[in-house]
Amino acid sequence: MNIYSAENNTIDLAAKQILSGKVIAFPTETVYGLGADATNSKAVEKIYKIKNRPKNNPLIIHVNSIENALNFGIFNKSALKIARKFWPGPLTLVLPSVENSPISGFVTSGLRTIAIRIPKNKIARKLIKIVKKPIAAPSANISGKLSPTQAQHVYENFRNNIDMIIDGGACKLGIESTVIFCSNDSISILRPGIITLEDVEETINKKIESNIKNNKVISPGTLKKHYAPKLPIKMNVTSVSPEEALLTFGKLWPKGSKTTMNLSKNSDLKEAAANLFSMLNKLDKSGAKNIAVTKIPNEGIGVAINDKLKRASEK
Ligand code: TXA
Ligand code: MG
Numbered sequence: 001m002n003i004y005s006a007e008n009n010t011i012d013l014a015a016k017q018i019l020s021g022k023v024i025a026f027p028t029e030t031v032y033g034l035g036a037d038a039t040n041s042k043a044v045e046k047i048y049k050i051k052n053r054p055k056n057n058p059l060i061i062h063v064n065s066i067e068n069a070l071n072f073g074i075f076n077k078s079a080l081k082i083a084r085k086f087w088p089g090p091l092t093l094v095l096p097s098v099e100n101s102p103i104s105g106f107v108t109s110g111l112r113t114i115a116i117r118i119p120k121n122k123i124a125r126k127l128i129k130i131v132k133k134p135i136a137a138p139s140a141n142i143s144g145k146l147s148p149t150q151a152q153h154v155y156e157n158f159r160n161n162i163d164m165i166i167d168g169g170a171c172k173l174g175i176e177s178t179v180i181f182c183s184n185d186s187i188s189i190l191r192p193g194i195i196t197l198e199d200v201e202e203t204i205n206k207k208i209e210s211n212i213k214n215n216k217v218i219s220p221g222t223l224k225k226h227y228a229p230k231l232p233i234k235m236n237v238t239s240v241s242p243e244e245a246l247l248t249f250g251k252l253w254p255k256g257s258k259t260t261m262n263l264s265k266n267s268d269l270k271e272a273a274a275n276l277f278s279m280l281n282k283l284d285k286s287g288a289k290n291i292a293v294t295k296i297p298n299e300g301i302g303v304a305i306n307d308k309l310k311r312a313s314e315k
Pocket of ligand 1: 191
């Protein structure tokens, strides 16, 4: 079994694996990541292969400090303000790349921009500190499938195709980081997350363009169908039949399903985000015909939840 508990010697071992060009899975506060040395093209190429990810969908590099991030991206005033406010945390900045960057072209898919994040999770931070290099890490799932919020989910995706999965328990936030593009020409949101458009606007005192139109996020290689369980998903249901599994939100829900899970009885969108992928994973194994989901408010963190569900429900 390749799941290791997160002791110090495990993190040391994981760092050695990364430095020798291998790919390993580690926890972050958002979802589990599949990490490799971002300066090693052969290692980064392995990530695409293992995930079956289209090569035109670039990766995020994970670093430990803003000072370090300055080596890879060009920060203007707004980018610095955003970084200071939300890092370490669930936010990724897409910035113009520095000239002669040591980052592999496979990380950026040949674009002139680079996605950077400083995670908050202690295990992730220790790992980056020991490796002393940026770690390229997408979510640790087969491309298009549900994102992993537990070590077991990572194992279900890759079995023994990766050498190591560091088990850090359930991810605290449960959905991927908010992705913000920030250059002198424009600031826009490429992927919604726990940190909302309004949070970022308030920080920089500027309006941000939303690229989330009709629940479609524009980012290179962003797949229309994504985050998908095996079962079909029906959104905004108001009734449910016994052969359907129900995913609901709030105090009231339609009765009739044999399998019901509640994202948050208290209508707390943060709690709902933390439960989203693990509940979808459980319902996927329930033997139901499909997963029916009741309406979730499309505001604040709800924008990210609805974006994920919308993609999961695409045919
Ligand atoms: O929370 C997270 O962000 C997790 C953890 C592991 O850090 N990572 C993650 O990575 O979600 P991934 O690869 O699943 O999603 C990265 C997103 C993709 O939508 C990708 O298109 C976008 O970031 N992205 C990366 N580099 C970009 C770039 N240069 N320009 C525009 N979008 C970029
Ligand atoms: Mg992903």
